[in-house]
Amino acid sequence: MKTNWSAAFQIAAVYVGTVVGAGFATGREIVEFFSRFGFIGFISILMSGYILIFIGAKLMRIAALIQAKSYQELNLYLFGKFFGSAINVLMLIMLLGVCAVMLSGAGAVFEEQLGLSRYTGIFLTMALSILVMILGTKGIFAVNTFVVPMMIAFSFLLMFLSMQLPAFPEQMLFIPFAEDGWKSVVAPFSYAAMNLSLAQAVLVPIASEVKDDRTVKWGGILGGIALTVILISSHITLVMLPNLESYDIPMAVIMKTIASSFFWIYVFIIYGEIFTSVIGNVFGIERQVRQYIKVPSILTVSVIFVICFFISLINYGTLLSYLYPIFGYISIIFIVLLWMKPFHASQK
Numbered sequence: 001m002k003t004n005w006s007a008a009f010q011i012a013a014v015y016v017g018t019v020v021g022a023g024f025a026t027g028r029e030i031v032e033f034f035s036r037f038g039f040i041g042f043i044s045i046l047m048s049g050y051i052l053i054f055i056g057a058k059l060m061r062i063a064a065l066i067q068a069k070s071y072q073e074l075n076l077y078l079f080g081k082f083f084g085s086a087i088n089v090l091m092l093i094m095l096l097g098v099c100a101v102m103l104s105g106a107g108a109v110f111e112e113q114l115g116l117s118r119y120t121g122i123f124l125t126m127a128l129s130i131l132v133m134i135l136g137t138k139g140i141f142a143v144n145t146f147v148v149p150m151m152i153a154f155s156f157l158l159m160f161l162s163m164q165l166p167a168f169p170e171q172m173l174f175i176p177f178a179e180d181g182w183k184s185v186v187a188p189f190s191y192a193a194m195n196l197s198l199a200q201a202v203l204v205p206i207a208s209e210v211k212d213d214r215t216v217k218w219g220g221i222l223g224g225i226a227l228t229v230i231l232i233s234s235h236i237t238l239v240m241l242p243n244l245e246s247y248d249i250p251m252a253v254i255m256k257t258i259a260s261s262f263f264w265i266y267v268f269i270i271y272g273e274i275f276t277s278v279i280g281n282v283f284g285i286e287r288q289v290r291q292y293i294k295v296p297s298i299l300t301v302s303v304i305f306v307i308c309f310f311i312s313l314i315n316y317g318t319l320l321s322y323l324y325p326i327f328g329y330i331s332i333i334f335i336v337l338l339w340m341k342p343f344h345a346s347q348k
Helices: 005-019 022-026 028-033 039-066 071-113 118-135 137-163 168-173 183-210 213-238 250-258 260-292 297-312 316-340
Strands: none
Touching (some): 005 039, 005 137, 028 316, 039 168, 039 316, 071 118, 071 316, 118 260, 118 297, 250 260
């Protein structure tokens, strides 16, 4: 059967859009896991990219094969009833935590970059998300297929401008001292594991709707490659920023410094990426809750947002630097079990 390249590119766009959320788009997540370790961080990105490409594609192919309607069904299939149920509970907690981080990120964009109240950003994001959620899967496709190519284009623009700076060769190869330097060894695994375990909330139902194995496989591979390329380009840009750990939204700071004419467009793109990831996470949580409680979707989504809102009141940078590494370490268990699970394309 021939690959449906249009559907494959759509899957890739959703994959990228789901992973490239508040932490990724702002640069804060990349700083936390990679860029603060300098050249060692670059090596870690290559290792992480390999996992995102091949394990990401495997995750979606298995989901399409068993026609899983939610990540809950996939985890029960992969890990059995006991471990699958335990992972599902952890996933629900992690999705709520990450959704809160992203709402906090939206607030940080409005506060740090627009000079407005962070609550304006948080409430606007919740309202727009509910609107898109009403449209369902088509709404997620529509938002991602617009925002993701823009994000990639700006990542390359910033990378090329950063490479023109005189200090670029030295900064790219520089390895700064870090008291927690041991984390750079674990980072490629914890980063990829966290993002894949969280992305399955959206990728599982999307892959099941597409069904065709070759299309799903190439969608996963293309999405993983795109994520790796964006990670590399963002890292090259971020290592050029002095005191990069002191900013909540370092990518916007760099844009304002070296390409100020595009600053406002870039802030809009960052917000768009945060927005797509909020939608993706809430979409996944709502799908899981529906398995247990038969209530209207709008009520479920509203309750999810109330919980996330209270968590998001914590400072964005603080929330991300504590929650994301913890989620990453927990998710390594998930990624190892997924890697060990045999998959035969001939089954399809």
